[in-house]
Amino acid sequence: MNRRAQLSALLALPMLWLIGIYIFSLVMLLVTAFWVTDPFTSKVKPGFTLRNFEQIIANPAYATTSLRTLGIALAVTVLSILISVPLGIFMAKVASPKLRAILAVAITLPLWAGYLVKILAMRITFTEEGFFNSMLGPLGISGPGFSIVTVVLTLTYLWLPYMAVPVYTAIRQLPPNLFDASSDLGAGAGFTIRTVVLPLIKPAIIAGSIFTFSLSLGDYIAAKFVGGSTQMIGSIIASNINLNPPIAAAFSLVPIAFVVIYLVSVQRTGALERM
């Protein structure tokens, strides 16, 4: 067997998976964005129309929901970074090996539980008579209830490991002598973090942010269970998916567009090359 045939054989299965199942089904779904639905029987008929896209632009509910979802996804990402960076520095450079192991387990622990279990746990935490209010009530603090804030907190809880793990790994790999050199040259801890650590772990933060950002964009169950009356892109897709699949498919292009814009803009920074 020549090299070429060997290579083809090696790639056959992954390419079949990628093109045959992954990409093909996605394209098929997006094609339905141009189809029509009979308003009475709600049967989908193949055809070509841009009406679904017109409707998405014409109905302000779609635009406000898109912007709200974008805001939630960005807030979740920022919050995840704010938690992960100090935590990562502490774990990698300060904590004892034993404490480090305990923290590593604590961070990944939520990944062991099912998605719905975690959402329902957050739901119980934030009910009026739930854990949050009963713990902080005596201090005169009352919880956010079911609201957009709770959605952000819940999604941060869900996706934090995807940010914390790469950030921690990146910080661990920073050579200790960089810290020594920075300190020898008279830099304080804050200055060192800003000028030495952050630039070096930027690729890790971006890698993590792709997860926190895109997973938040697609989520709708958090909005449903802890959002009160919060509506996200996923909620609209979910309420249309049975009744009007073409408009659900059309609207699903919005989060895809957000993610592509995000990827292109971070690519400009060169961070993806080092991932």
Next chain:
Amino acid sequence: MRSKIMTGAAFIAVAALALTGCSAEADSTATGGLSIDVPDIPMLEELGEMESEVNIVAWSGFVEPAWSDEFTEETGCTVNRRVAGTSDEMVQLMRTGDYDIVSASGDASLRLIAGGDVQPINLDLVPNFGDDIVEGMKGQIYDTINGQSYGVPIGRGANILQYNSDVVTEEPTSWDVAWELDSPYAGEIIAYDAPIYIADAAVYLMAHEPDLGITNPYALDQEQLDAAIDLLKQQNTIVSEYWADPAAQITSFAGGTTSLGTSWEILRKLTDDDKFKSVLPEEGSTGWSDAWMIAAESESPNCAYAWVDYTSSAEVNGAIATNFGMAPANAAFCDTSDEAAAHCEYFNATDEEYFSNVWFWTTPIEQCIDGRTDVTCTNFQQWTDAWLSVKS
């Protein structure tokens, strides 16, 4: 690099799509005498040999071994059950052609009939559908079109106003506590999360804004729909949350987030706490009514007819109604035992006066089912689209 981005985008897109799910349900009722174009599907004239199995799409609790095993023993038809969570899901499942029977609610039934997905039912072949079927469930628009029956009633229930009597100390007589901005319970109100909930706003408007001329909450012209949406937007500012998932509704009441709002009797019972009470306010309410329907191209029509007949008997129909927590369609069940009588009493099974105030879920269609011919009514897709703007 480029391909990496493409893969990333594809992955994210798939994730976004995979994370979307489902939810909503609805049903309906209205005046008779409506003529709708429906596909011509032949009705079964006589029964033949039983097939070996029957595939059923049903609400949770409608098909249980407690009564389906006996059916299998009697007829030789193995029962395969698929539980659906929403009416939309039921409609989609029936269109796969894999199922013989569906327990359709009124918001699904018109779509199934008009879509040619279900066949007319020969009531002569359903002897258990007799005089005992309660008056209010005979020949309703959601299962009888152009004088032809398409469904056999299973049960019905009202969307009631549930409240926490620790907080709401005086029994509410009107829905105004759930709709008006000056409600003392603003911020603690739960609302149903589905486009069909627009009808609840319409029921309230019928009583409080007669100038709008709404006579049937499922026959709204554009102006009336806009008014209902305005009312819903007003309610949105005082709502603590929306529910579509029954478990979420129960925890919302039990956890203290909600003091009052839309509920079903069965959900109130499931809270398992006497402080939660319910009332059918003076404006009336919406409700749901379910019926068995048989697929147009059923592969097991004989087993299907046998199942519909079997579950229409007083005992089995009563067992389903008791299990699900609704008023049974077969009134004869109420006389079978003291327990059954108590169940019927609790769910107002034979109280037509109670249900005369209940507007059963009906698919809104362009043809105004209140009989108006000078305007076009809004259809369910317009309702779905309008509903999105309530929460935006």
